[in-house]
Amino acid sequence: MKKVTILLNLFLFAISGFAQQSFPFLTVDGKDLFDRIVFTGNSHLNDLYHDHTTSSDEFIFGREYIPYHYQSRKKPLLRNEEERSALLLSGGRSYLLPGLQYDTFTDEVIYSDNDLIYKNRIFQVALNNDYITGFDLRFFHDTMTFRYFRQESDTSFNLQDGFYELVYEGECRFIIKHVSTRAKYEGIYEYYYKPVFFISNRGPYYRVGSKKQLLALFYDKSHEMRQYLRTNRIWFHNAEKSQIADILRYYESLTRVIK
Numbered sequence: 040m041k042k043v044t045i046l047l048n049l050f051l052f053a054i055s056g057f058a059q060q061s062f063p064f065l066t067v068d069g070k071d072l073f074d075r076i077v078f079t080g081n082s083h084l085n086d087l088y089h090d091h092t093t094s095s096d097e098f099i100f101g102r103e104y105i106p107y108h109y110q111s112r113k114k115p116l117l118r119n120e121e122e123r124s125a126l127l128l129s130g131g132r133s134y135l136l137p138g139l140q141y142d143t144f145t146d147e148v149i150y151s152d153n154d155l156i157y158k159n160r161i162f163q164v165a166l167n168n169d170y171i172t173g174f175d176l177r178f179f180h181d182t183m184t185f186r187y188f189r190q191e192s193d194t195s196f197n198l199q200d201g202f203y204e205l206v207y208e209g210e211c212r213f214i215i216k217h218v219s220t221r222a223k224y225e226g227i228y229e230y231y232y233k234p235v236f237f238i239s240n241r242g243p244y245y246r247v248g249s250k251k252q253l254l255a256l257f258y259d260k261s262h263e264m265r266q267y268l269r270t271n272r273i274w275f276h277n278a279e280k281s282q283i284a285d286i287l288r289y290y291e292s293l294t295r296v297i298k
Contacts (some may be wrong), residue, residue, distance in 0.1 A: 104142075104149050104165040108230060115144035115219040115230040121178050128172040130134055139174060143219040146201045154163035168202070188214075197243040204234075210291050212239040215280065232276070236283070241291075245273055250275040253286070260293050 108114045117140070125139030127148070140149040147165040174188035189200040198216075207213040214237050219230040232248050237244040240256045250268070253275055257264045267273075267289050273282050 062177075067094065075190050099150065099164060100167040100170045101150075101164045102167075102283075104147070107165070108144075108228070110227050112227075113229040115142050115184075115221075115232070115233060116149070117141040117176070117217055117232075124177045126175040126177070128174060129170050131207065141176065141202065141217070143217045143232055144221060148202070173202075173205075183220050190245040193244070198237060203237070206280050207287050209287065210241055210294075211287040212244070213237075213280070213284055213287055214244065238283075238287070239291060253283075257290050262291055264290060 106251045108116075120139065121286050123138070125136045125233070127134045127136055127139060127150075134218050138151050141147075142149055142165070145165070147168070148171060149194065150164045150166055168187060171187055173184070175185070184205050185202045186205045187201070188196050188198065188203050191200075201216070203214040203216050205212075205214055216235040216237065217232070218235060219232045221228050221230055223229075236247045238247045238253070238256055239245070245252070245256060247256065254261050254264055264286070267286065268275075271282075273283075273286070275283075
């Protein structure tokens with residue numbers, strides 16, 4: 040219980056350096072989930088957690104994550120049923136973590152510590168995005184690399200701040216926003232997932248959902264690009280993200296020839 044209490048103390052309130060923002064824990068039926076847990080002072084919380092647990096603690100800033108979708112058949116957690124390992128980037132350091140999850144509806148990274156049990160359930164934390172540079176989800180057959188994009192630090196970024204999968208980064212760039220929308224079905228919210236593609240041709244990002252939109256980005260080489268798609272039998276509506284990355288590489292090779 041001491042271990043749980045220390046972790047909860049560490050999670051709850053904004054630590055010195057938070058962007059004047061607190062992350063209070065949610066309540067269920069109006070009752071405090073933590074039943075009068077006494078909070079320690081902000082100082083030395085990192086040392087306390089490190090001394091009483093076997094996990095690194097620097098990345099653990101956030102609030103409790105309550106699975107709001109527990110009744111849903113379609114859940115917003117990305118590839119939830121697949122086993123994975125994960126690499127979290129925070130504060131200039133990397134952490135190998137098992138079971139890290141990404142909520143595509145709330146755009147949150149969810150951390151679970153199987154060694155921390157509270158009220159007969161594994162404790163989960165929605166990490167504070169301000170402290171996360173990115174993360175990798177490593178599945179059996181592939182790895183998904185996510186980075187947090189924000190306009191404040193990159194004035195050329197023209198989309199909404201958040202986590203995007205970084206698929207290709209060259210002279211052109213290809214990112215994917217993994218999102219879920221919510222709809223009520225028979226009194227229960229279901230979450231419908233759909234990836235959204237964005238491509239940058241040495242400039243702002245544009246949403247690309249069709250072959251026509253893709254070719255419009257490469258209008259100066261549209262003939263060659265059409266021929267490439269035809270030769271390689273690439274149909275945009277069912278193309279793998281690796282194939283789209285190859286398309287961008289091919290376009291870059293064409294433009295380098297005339298330089």
